Amino acid sequence: MLYAGVAWSAAGYEVETVDGDGRRMTSPVSFDARRTDELIGHLRGMDHRLVTVVDSTNGILDGRMMAAGLDVYRADPHLLPPRPVFGSVGAGELARTAARRGTASLARLERGRGTQTGREDLLAEWIASAETELAAMTTAGLCLSHGRRDRREVALTFDDGPLPPYTGRILDVLERYGVPATFFCVGMNARAYGEEIVRMREQGHGVANHTWSHPFLPDLTRAQLVEQIDRTGEGIAEAGGGAVPTLFRPPYGSRTPEVMGWLAGTDARTVLWDVAPDDWAMPGADFIATTILDQARPGSVVLLHDGGGDRSQTVDALPAVIEGLLERGFRFVLVDEMVPAAVV
Ligand SMILES: [Zn+2]
Structure with missing residues (x-):
């Protein structure tokens, strides 16, 4: 061995x-x-x-x-x-x-459970323990899980990329339909695949921060968290020539009261989601599309993935997702354009 x-x-x-x-x-x-x-x-x-x-x-x-x-x-x-x-x-x-x-x-680790295999209960416990902090940050406009429920808007988001060939295929589909999305990139990949960051910006998509190496945030010190966020922001800006992103999504949605306090002390605005078809576990393109169309409501933020593994099911599901949401009268917006539910 x-x-x-x-x-x-x-x-x-x-x-x-x-x-x-x-x-x-x-x-x-x-x-x-x-x-x-x-x-x-x-x-x-x-x-x-x-x-x-x-x-x-x-x-x-x-x-x-x-x-x-x-x-x-x-x-x-x-x-x-x-x-x-x-x-x-x-x-x-x-x-x-x-x-x-x-x-x-x-x-x-198990493929269907991911990097935090065996810690799902702990993760759920920690997330639940941070409810008060999450509510306070949402009210203060520092966190967003969804937009206003009286606007027929939806934001598509893609995490963990960029990763060829999936990111490019997703950008192709978005371009074909003229639909914007927000990409929460990991710094490690943004630095490696800068051409994809450039293309995201050129097509008018949002480019946001998903840490450098996709850590479990409760295992980090404050200095380590801040370094992950800062280096990724700089890496994305250098790769694409644009501004340092302000939107941040915690890997696994991981959080504790302490982590939320640290995030509140940065310039980043935390973005979560309210629709997640678990496309990363590869449940099939039909399941991904059906779950999104069943669960999307006005103001929904949909969590999908363009990196971290084989994302061909996500690519295959995307046309049905876009067409189905358009048929239901939704308009696609960047997360940046969403009016937070709690602020208005
Ligand atoms: Zn992620």
Whole structure:
């Protein structure tokens, strides 16, 4: 059995592999975010049973690694040394922790459950614990889950990209119908695929902030959260030549009272959603379209994904979503244009 740690930093990803005694089997190998297929090929090429380990701040690559047949595990913070202000725990440290502690101490990720497999109850508990803060921020205009219910407007949003070829295909469909959307991009991918950011801006879409590496926010310190937001904002602005985005969406919708307090202290305005067909779990294009058409109401914010894995079902569902909403008399708007329900 070999153990491969996959770390992230400002430069991209790094992989290091050790044996069961923690001895280094390969030198650390770096991959920028455009070369994730090569990273996955590197891991698949190991000639042993392999345990691949990430930490909870590395949330944008596991879906693709699992789809390629790799066994991916998450090591939680209580097992690991502290992280730098920007970056995950190092690849060697992740690999050695897995070798030393064994897979029983780690969470084995499942494709239909994602990076936070096994923490769904905790996530729900934390989200519920932040109800008061969420309501206060919504009233203050610092948070939006949906727009006014008396306006037949809907905002399509796409998270976790940009990621070829799906982002480009989604932009093609939006262009064909002349419909705007808001893209919540991860900084890691925005830096890698700047041409997609440029195209989003040229087509008049909203470009917004979804952190750099898709971390579970309650695992971060305040400084780490602020760094994720600031670096991503700068990365998007540099990639597309536009302004630093002000809209921010927390990965997994993760929040606690403390995290909401930190977000309230930044320039970012937090955007959640009220319609989510869980397209990331690949339930089928028909299910995605039907769920949206059943659940969309005036002011709805629809959560979809252009990155994080194979998004062909999302692409396939999109024409039926747009045509169905147009038939129902909805108008498509950017999240930026929505009047928050609580303010008016
Ligand atoms: Zn996301």
